Amino acid sequence: MSVTPRGDASGRAATIHDVAALAGVSPGTVSKALNGRGRLRAETRERVLEAARKLSFRPNAMAQSLLSGRTFTVGLITTDSIGRFSLPVLLGAEDALGAGRILVFLCDTRGDQIREQHYVQTLLDRRIDGLIITGHRTDPRPPLSLPSPVPVVYALGPSTDPDDISLVPDDAGGARLVVEHLLATGRRRIAHITGPAHHASAAVRAEHTVRAVREAGAAASAPPVYFGEWSESWGRQAVHLALRADPSLDALFCGSDQIARGAADALRESGRRVPDDIALAGFDNWEIMAEASRPPVTTVDMNLAELGRTAALRLMEAIDGRRARGTETLPCRLVIRESTAVPAAASRG
Amino acid sequence: MSVTPRGDASGRAATIHDVAALAGVSPGTVSKALNGRGRLRAETRERVLEAARKLSFRPNAMAQSLLSGRTFTVGLITTDSIGRFSLPVLLGAEDALGAGRILVFLCDTRGDQIREQHYVQTLLDRRIDGLIITGHRTDPRPPLSLPSPVPVVYALGPSTDPDDISLVPDDAGGARLVVEHLLATGRRRIAHITGPAHHASAAVRAEHTVRAVREAGAAASAPPVYFGEWSESWGRQAVHLALRADPSLDALFCGSDQIARGAADALRESGRRVPDDIALAGFDNWEIMAEASRPPVTTVDMNLAELGRTAALRLMEAIDGRRARGTETLPCRLVIRESTAVPAAASRG
DNA sequence: GAAAACTGGGAAACCCTTTTCCCGCTGAAG
DNA sequence: CTTCAGCGGGAAAAGGGTTTCCCAGTTTTC
Numbered sequence: 001m002s003v004t005p006r007g008d009a010s011g012r013a014a015t016i017h018d019v020a021a022l023a024g025v026s027p028g029t030v031s032k033a034l035n036g037r038g039r040l041r042a043e044t045r046e047r048v049l050e051a052a053r054k055l056s057f058r059p060n061a062m063a064q065s066l067l068s069g070r071t072f073t074v075g076l077i078t079t080d081s082i083g084r085f086s087l088p089v090l091l092g093a094e095d096a097l098g099a100g101r102i103l104v105f106l107c108d109t110r111g112d113q114i115r116e117q118h119y120v121q122t123l124l125d126r127r128i129d130g131l132i133i134t135g136h137r138t139d140p141r142p143p144l145s146l147p148s149p150v151p152v153v154y155a156l157g158p159s160t161d162p163d164d165i166s167l168v169p170d171d172a173g174g175a176r177l178v179v180e181h182l183l184a185t186g187r188r189r190i191a192h193i194t195g196p197a198h199h200a201s202a203a204v205r206a207e208h209t210v211r212a213v214r215e216a217g218a219a220a221s222a223p224p225v226y227f228g229e230w231s232e233s234w235g236r237q238a239v240h241l242a243l244r245a246d247p248s249l250d251a252l253f254c255g256s257d258q259i260a261r262g263a264a265d266a267l268r269e270s271g272r273r274v275p276d277d278i279a280l281a282g283f284d285n286w287e288i289m290a291e292a293s294r295p296p297v298t299t300v301d302m303n304l305a306e307l308g309r310t311a312a313l314r315l316m317e318a319i320d321g322r323r324a325r326g327t328e329t330l331p332c333r334l335v336i337r338e339s340t341a342v343p344a345a346a347s348r349g
Numbered sequence: 350m351s352v353t354p355r356g357d358a359s360g361r362a363a364t365i366h367d368v369a370a371l372a373g374v375s376p377g378t379v380s381k382a383l384n385g386r387g388r389l390r391a392e393t394r395e396r397v398l399e400a401a402r403k404l405s406f407r408p409n410a411m412a413q414s415l416l417s418g419r420t421f422t423v424g425l426i427t428t429d430s431i432g433r434f435s436l437p438v439l440l441g442a443e444d445a446l447g448a449g450r451i452l453v454f455l456c457d458t459r460g461d462q463i464r465e466q467h468y469v470q471t472l473l474d475r476r477i478d479g480l481i482i483t484g485h486r487t488d489p490r491p492p493l494s495l496p497s498p499v500p501v502v503y504a505l506g507p508s509t510d511p512d513d514i515s516l517v518p519d520d521a522g523g524a525r526l527v528v529e530h531l532l533a534t535g536r537r538r539i540a541h542i543t544g545p546a547h548h549a550s551a552a553v554r555a556e557h558t559v560r561a562v563r564e565a566g567a568a569a570s571a572p573p574v575y576f577g578e579w580s581e582s583w584g585r586q587a588v589h590l591a592l593r594a595d596p597s598l599d600a601l602f603c604g605s606d607q608i609a610r611g612a613a614d615a616l617r618e619s620g621r622r623v624p625d626d627i628a629l630a631g632f633d634n635w636e637i638m639a640e641a642s643r644p645p646v647t648t649v650d651m652n653l654a655e656l657g658r659t660a661a662l663r664l665m666e667a668i669d670g671r672r673a674r675g676t677e678t679l680p681c682r683l684v685i686r687e688s689t690a691v692p693a694a695a696s697r698g
Numbered sequence: 699g700a701a702a703a704c705t706g707g708g709a710a711a712c713c714c715t716t717t718t719c720c721c722g723c724t725g726a727a728g
Numbered sequence: 729c730t731t732c733a734g735c736g737g738g739a740a741a742a743g744g745g746t747t748t749c750c751c752a753g754t755t756t757t758c
């Protein structure tokens with residue numbers, strides 16, 4: 001390996017000095033030509049461009065950042081391991097940032113505080129322009145302790161500090177969408193089967209489900225809510241509990257598509273037809289579950305990729321000094337499938 | 350916002366000059382004190398450390414990189430969108446790199462060539478130390494065209510250039526593990542249900558399944574392989590086809606856990622008991638599928654996180670100039686669950 | 699014909715850290 | 729009393745690019 005002149009394919013990357021030498025001008029002039037600054041003769045500019053092209057010159061982004069103070073990078077920290085919910089958020093954010101020519105440092109803390117602090121410090125050492133923090137589910141988390149100030153946006157799991165910028169899906173609104181849809185398609189006795197009561201998303205969805213049913217003057221089943229786990233087997237189990245407690249049930253709203261799928265299996269196996277005898281809805285629009293279910297299940301899509309994109313947008317605004325603050329709630333979307341179709345009898349009658 | 354002195358909480362980050370001023374030494378001395386280089390009086394070193402602590406000084410990583418030529422960053426490009434298979438690889442790589450104090454730029458090309466080229470250029474502008482390319486499934490891909498030389502490792506989807514460094518799971522070995530396990534537990538007539546024949550993973554698994562059965566002197570069903578889609582509904586459908594073609598079937602090996610789950614449902618609903626009447630195995634160890642299946646299904650784990658970690662290791666070796674080359678195949682692991690238990694009758698007998 | 703106004707481009711400072719080289723000083727050896 | 733070695737630390741260059749300031753030459757203006 002001999003030391004070769006710059007810009008050579010076998011050597012190091014060409015610098016602005018190499019371009020300057022080839023074009024017969026000073027480095028400052030090259031910079032002006034390449035960036036369209038300053039006053040240069042058209043012929044000179046052309047000569048510089050040609051030299052840069054010939055050497056495949058690309059400016060060293062670090063040298064630029066050192067001077068400008070902007071790195072066009074942001075850190076993306078997932079506090080739990082990256083999962084089914086944080087992944088779409090993360091991809092949405094990456095998408096929006098990439099369009100803004102910003103690159104993303106991915107950091108998975110695996111729920112480890114030490115690792116989190118270490119990542120934060122390393123990112124700060126690299127002078128990232130901002131930080132996105134995303135959690136596993138929507139439970140609030142204490143704000144990051146930052147040794148130096150940098151714009152931060154919390155996505156999915158909001159910060160407990162109301163002055164921080166947080167973005168969360170509208171769990172309450174999602175639940176209402178389902179209840180309204182069930183009522184609109186003629187259902188009258190609704191039970192809700194969901195995950196652990198101590199999960200924010202389970203609690204909020206349950207609360208607003210019950211409230212929406214009451215407000216509509218309809219009857220919830222008794223008991224109206226079954227808390228359990230986010231699993232198919234709980235879905236199957238809860239179906240039996242619910243049907244025994246209230247055989248007149250004509251709609252089941254599940255807090256997740258996984259639970260809904262378990263419920264679908266249990267209903268089919270106990271001889272109840274979905275949607276003819278009983279309607280079934282889920283939450284999350286986890287397509288692999290919702291569509292493979294028999295029948296495919298109506299559910300709520302939290303628009304997580306959109307949430308990620310919005311988080312990126314808010315971060316870029318904050319970086320530019322136009323800082324919003326507070327928690328922003330993004331609407332959910334109802335995805336209607338066979339499981340809540342109006343029963344043939346009703347539609348004929 | 351007034352301009353504040355450096356190291357002030359409200360101002361910009363402290364520089365080595367601020368530390369030098371506070372400690373009453375030159376910047377060069379601060380660098381030596383902080384990095385343990387050069388010869389300094391213990392008292393001086395202590396004074397510098399104290400000043401650095403007081404100002405919360407952290408060296409600017411970009412300035413360091415500019416000088417050293419190493420950025421301690423790598424690009425991680427997913428050629429398809431990040432999916433179920435690439436995610437564990439990605440996390441494994443991030444884990445191993447993070448332990449080596451290397452940060453990861455995440456780039457999702459969404460299968461777009463233009464976007465891929467753009468990302469590559471942007472990463473190169475940032476002078477990344479290396480690049481990991483990961484695909485969706487194990488189909489080979491043409492090597493990246495790089496404007497300047499940088500170490501690259503392909504994970505999951507190998508490069509078509511045999512001189513590139515590629516890491517792939519041992520699909521063939523995984524299939525053999527299953528067949529051997531089925532034979533060892535007394536099964537004799539095995540059918541294979543899998544995805545599209547033009548998918549490398551489907552083709553390889555099918556080929557080695559058939560071969561392993563023949564080599565053991567056992568009988569494959571006729572036909573031995575059913576190609577279709579990677580879906581539950583294909584799993585259900587294929588079960589009916591296979592049982593009709595060969596009612597004496599006593600084992601079903603599916604090319605994915607999704608197919609296996611569909612098969613489990615179809616078998617149960619057609620009155621065949623798993624594992625008593627027929628054994629069932631899958632591939633991927635997608636736990637949400639394999640464990641929720643009734644019964645939970647024996648499957649092959651491709652150790653994708655480990656594959657990602659190894660990819661990161663190979664990349665770091667290549668960066669350090671110890672370049673291996675060629676395609677490395679990583680072993681799979683059999684995960685045994687209820688679906689292939691030895692039938693009670695057989696174990697009693 | 700002289701002063702003013704442009705034009706085009708170079709020199710140098712700056713961003714922040716590391717590293718090499720060198721110098722002044724002290725104590726020891728001859 | 730010299731010479732030498734070692735100690736402690738400073739000055740400056742390097743890394744790659746941007747920007748400000750300035751200057752020499754040309755054109756315009758009165």
